[in-house]
Amino acid sequence: MQDELPSNSFDMLFAKARYAVALQDSDSKSLELSASGGAFALFARSVLRVGGAVFGASLLDNGTVRHICIKRIDDLYKLQGSKYVKSNVADTYEECAHLLCKNTVVLYSGTPCQIAGLRKYLEKSVPKEVVANNLLCVDLICHGTPKQEIFSAYLEWLATKNKADDGIHGYAFRSKKMGWGLNYYYYFYRRGRKHEVLGPARDDPYFAAFTKGVIYRRCCYKCPFARLERVGDITIGDYWGIDSVHPGFSDGRGVSAVLINTSNGERFFNECCADECKWIKSTVESVAANNSNLVKPASRSDDDERLADEVERAISAGDHKLAFEKLLAPKLSLMARIRRKLPWKLVRMVYGHGR
Ligand SMILES: Cc1cc2nc3c(=O)[nH]c(=O)nc-3n(C[C@H](O)[C@H](O)[C@H](O)COP(=O)(O)OP(=O)(O)OC[C@H]3O[C@@H](n4cnc5c(N)ncnc54)[C@H](O)[C@@H]3O)c2cc1C
Ligand code: SF4
Incomplete structure (x- = not known):
């Protein structure tokens, strides 16, 4: 799905959101690993408990993001947390079809284009009623x-810049060490000593360009x-x-917005999950009010498009310094420059926990 996605070929797959809930997983360890309120892990646990399988995106040790299948709650951590990179679905559609035909309950998670791709694939390979039931x-x-390619180049650049012994480890886009928000975390070893780095998206070239909508694949701007x-x-x-829609609900550890779109989704939520979390009924409009991508695709200016092209050319030429230290370098305030020099535990003390 590199270029334009023909919307009409997916028309039969869409269901209008019926209602929304705000939700937070009651399992606090799981919540800590989740980007938002832990809705995904909550749903996944209830499928895994009945012997089902769960598919989702995992950041592998080699820095690539790929969809994998898990069958044990102990492996759930591999799928938790947002990876702001395109995940390779690899052969998971086929694996999913195979499991469904064996009557296994399956939860498949991913970006909407990946879910649409899966549904299209299953239309041809698995009987309708099997899909509906499982x-x-x-x-x-x-x-x-x-x-x-951009994320891999970024990890290489980080490793070189930090003089890391063996690359970057434990990269998390949505660390909650400073509370719920857009904060990255990673660690590396230099001469055998562990160094941890934590900071806000706006201070980092890749993450800042991601949040500003500069470096998505072309098809995303016409999604x-x-x-x-x-x-x-x-x-x-x-x-x-x-906080403005449901004052008092958030405790600073993350809240998920959950849209219930089909009768299947509604049944699953009511029967399997509602008891294991704190939740409150909300409205689709309130969720959309602060989430423009529920209404329209991201956009970027012509200048940002040219910038993204230059970044890709620099990366293709192997010039990571040009890409991340010049083209995408965020403008850092004095405070940000000071913050970058401090150990992350001190940063957390100074800048506080929670939003
Ligand atoms: C690329 C991307 C863009 C997003 N944009 C928005 C947005 O505009 N507004 C918004 O409200 N939320 C957005 N999210 C969702 C948000 O960041 C959380 O992922 C979501 O709320 C789930 O959080 P959680 O606490 O339920 O569980 P978590 O454990 O944090 O979620 C993990 C789930 O995310 C999936 N996932 C993670 N990375 C990827 C990936 N690269 N490709 C496919 N699936 C992935 C996993 O398969 C799993 O289902 C985005 C997520 C991604 C990955
Ligand atoms: S914006 Fe659209 S095309 Fe891009 S990853 Fe998300 S769902 Fe897919």
Whole structure:
């Protein structure tokens, strides 16, 4: 899906969101690993408990993001957390079809274009009633994904800049060490000593360019899935703006916005999950009010498009310094420059926990 996605070929897959809930997983360890309120892990646990299988995106040790299948709750951590990179679905559609035909309950999670791709694949390979009985699709509110090549180059640049012994480890886009928000975390070893780095998205060239919508794949700026009609049975995202919509609900550890789109999604939520979390009924309009990608695709200026092209050329030429220290270098305030020099535990003390 590199270029334009023909919206009309997916029309039959969309279901209008019926209602929304704000939700937080009651399992606090799981919540800590989740980007938002832990809706995904909550749903996944209930499928894994009945012997089902769960598919989702995992950041592998070699820095690539790929969809994998898990069958044990102990492996759930591999799928938790947002990876702001295009995930390779590899052979997971085929694996999913195979499991469904063996009557296994499956939860498949991913970006809406990945869920649409799965549904199209299954139309040809698995009987309709088998899909209806055994599959739960969970899609994300999605503003776009950069290519793997940009993220791999970024990790290499980080490793070189930090003089790391053996690359970057434990990269998390949505660390909660400073509370719920857009904060990255990673660690590396230099001469055998462990160094941890934590900071806000705006201080980092890759993450800042991601949040500003500069470096997504071209197709993301014309995404036919950025709308209130959804391809997932359930849609999950961050409940940004929760404090003004449901004052007192958020405790600073993350809240999920959950859209219930199909009868399958509604049944699953009511029967399997509602008891294991704190939740409150909300409205689709309130979620959309602070989440523009539920209504329209991301956009970028012509200048940003040219910038993204230059970044890709620099990366193709192997010039990571040009890409991340010049072209995408964020403008750092004095405070940000000071913050960058401090150990992350001190940063957390000074800048506080929670939003
Ligand atoms: C590229 C991307 C863009 C997003 N844009 C928005 C947005 O504009 N607004 C918003 O409210 N929320 C957005 N989200 C969703 C948000 O960041 C959280 O992922 C979501 O709220 C789920 O959080 P959680 O606490 O339920 O569980 P978590 O454990 O944090 O979620 C993990 C889930 O995300 C999936 N996932 C993670 N990375 C990827 C990936 N690269 N490709 C496919 N699936 C992935 C996993 O398969 C799993 O289902 C985006 C997520 C991604 C990955
Ligand atoms: S913005 Fe659209 S095309 Fe891009 S990753 Fe998200 S769902 Fe797919």
